[in-house]
Amino acid sequence: MVVTGTAAAPTLGILDPADPSRGYDLRDCALHTPGIVAALPVLAALVSAADLTPYDVGSGQPVAQRGELKHVLVTESPDGELMVRLVLRSTAAEARVRKHLPWLRERLPAVRVVTINVQPEHRAVLEGEREVVLTEDDTLPMRMGGVTLHLRPRSFFQTNTAVAAALYREAAAWVRDLAPERVVDLYCGVGGFALHLAAPGRTVTGIEISADAVASAERSRDEADLPGTLGFAVGDATAPEHAALLAGADLVVVNPPRRGLGHDLARRLEGSGARHVLYSSCNPETLARDLADLASYRPVRGRLLDMFPQTPHAEVLVLLQRSE
Numbered sequence: 259m260v261v262t263g264t265a266a267a268p269t270l271g272i273l274d275p276a277d278p279s280r281g282y283d284l285r286d287c288a289l290h291t292p293g294i295v296a297a298l299p300v301l302a303a304l305v306s307a308a309d310l311t312p313y314d315v316g317s318g319q320p321v322a323q324r325g326e327l328k329h330v331l332v333t334e335s336p337d338g339e340l341m342v343r344l345v346l347r348s349t350a351a352e353a354r355v356r357k358h359l360p361w362l363r364e365r366l367p368a369v370r371v372v373t374i375n376v377q378p379e380h381r382a383v384l385e386g387e388r389e390v391v392l393t394e395d396d397t398l399p400m401r402m403g404g405v406t407l408h409l410r411p412r413s414f415f416q417t418n419t420a421v422a423a424a425l426y427r428e429a430a431a432w433v434r435d436l437a438p439e440r441v442v443d444l445y446c447g448v449g450g451f452a453l454h455l456a457a458p459g460r461t462v463t464g465i466e467i468s469a470d471a472v473a474s475a476e477r478s479r480d481e482a483d484l485p486g487t488l489g490f491a492v493g494d495a496t497a498p499e500h501a502a503l504l505a506g507a508d509l510v511v512v513n514p515p516r517r518g519l520g521h522d523l524a525r526r527l528e529g530s531g532a533r534h535v536l537y538s539s540c541n542p543e544t545l546a547r548d549l550a551d552l553a554s555y556r557p558v559r560g561r562l563l564d565m566f567p568q569t570p571h572a573e574v575l576v577l578l579q580r581s582e
């Protein structure tokens with residue numbers, strides 16, 4: 259939620275499309291889960307109680323770009339626990355936020371993780387590099403399927419938790435029929451696909467650029483006592499060094515960011531030994547481009563998942579099979 263207005267009367271939502279210097283309050287937006295709808299008024303009250311002046315994006319005038327609080331990021335776990343992240347311009351207000359933690363916990367007992375994310379730049383980015391964790395817990399357990407994924411503040415997690423659970427379930431069901439022995443999960447994040455694909459006699463290897471996400475995936479694996487062999491490594495999925503891993507795989511799962519795989523990785527996959535590729539995409543345009551590069555594969559199953567309800571965006575899961 260973008261925070262605008264004043265500390266005494268903040269708006270939590272988006273910038274008003276008609277006048278981007280003003281906020282448009284979306285506290286009771288129908289897209290939120292009931293837990294988040296219940297939390298947002300309390301978080302708005304926290305802004306006032308801790309005197310957190312909303313950042314003024316202004317219109318490029320020198321007078322603008324004042325204030326501290328840019329965004330409030332809230333995640334609710336399937337168990338109803340919350341991670342709350344306050345994106346601030348600096349740590350100037352840290353003491354005031356810390357002082358109000360007991361106040362917040364009393365009014366919002368579901369809060370498990372509270373952090374300050376520091377985003378000093380005047381740029382339209384959601385969060386900065388630095389995270390100050392204010393609670394004993396620094397991860398939010400997300401229980402889905404038979405595993406608990408551990409969400410850390412700066413790790414990616416699928417936007418819609420219920421649909422994410424359906425996505426992993428569907429992937430596991432399709433893969434069950436294929437019974438691959440060696441699976442590679444590129445862009446594995448906190449391990450959603452890899453952990454759901456664990457099976458006796460199967461080796462699953464996840465590659466992910468974020469060391470934090472890999473640490474979460476390893477923790478989930480160690481806690482879950484899953485069958486088969488599961489390994490995770492920090493690395494760039496597009497790097498040529500993974501060619502040997504891809505060459506030996508029966509199935510490669512890919513779930514890239516919006517930019518897709520790109521020509522290099524798609525061509526490397528095309529030249530791999532994998533009989534199947536399972537592609538989960540949040541961007542149909544880059545999916546179509548990558549499928550054109552994967553000319554030896556043909557789609558044999560597909561499913562559209564409404565990951566972003568009431569928007570034109572969707573998640574698409576496609577199973578590709580090598581045709582020759």
Ligand SMILES: C[S@@+](CC[C@H](N)C(=O)[O-])C[C@H]1O[C@@H](n2cnc3c(N)ncnc32)[C@H](O)[C@@H]1O
Binds near residue numbers: 414471493
């Ligand atoms: C759409 S998310 C998918 C995460 C995971 N599959 C899931 O279900 O939560 C894309 C992931 O790719 C990671 N990533 C981005 N660029 C990467 C790269 N070049 N190599 C490996 N991972 C990358 C991001 O950190 C993010 O975790």
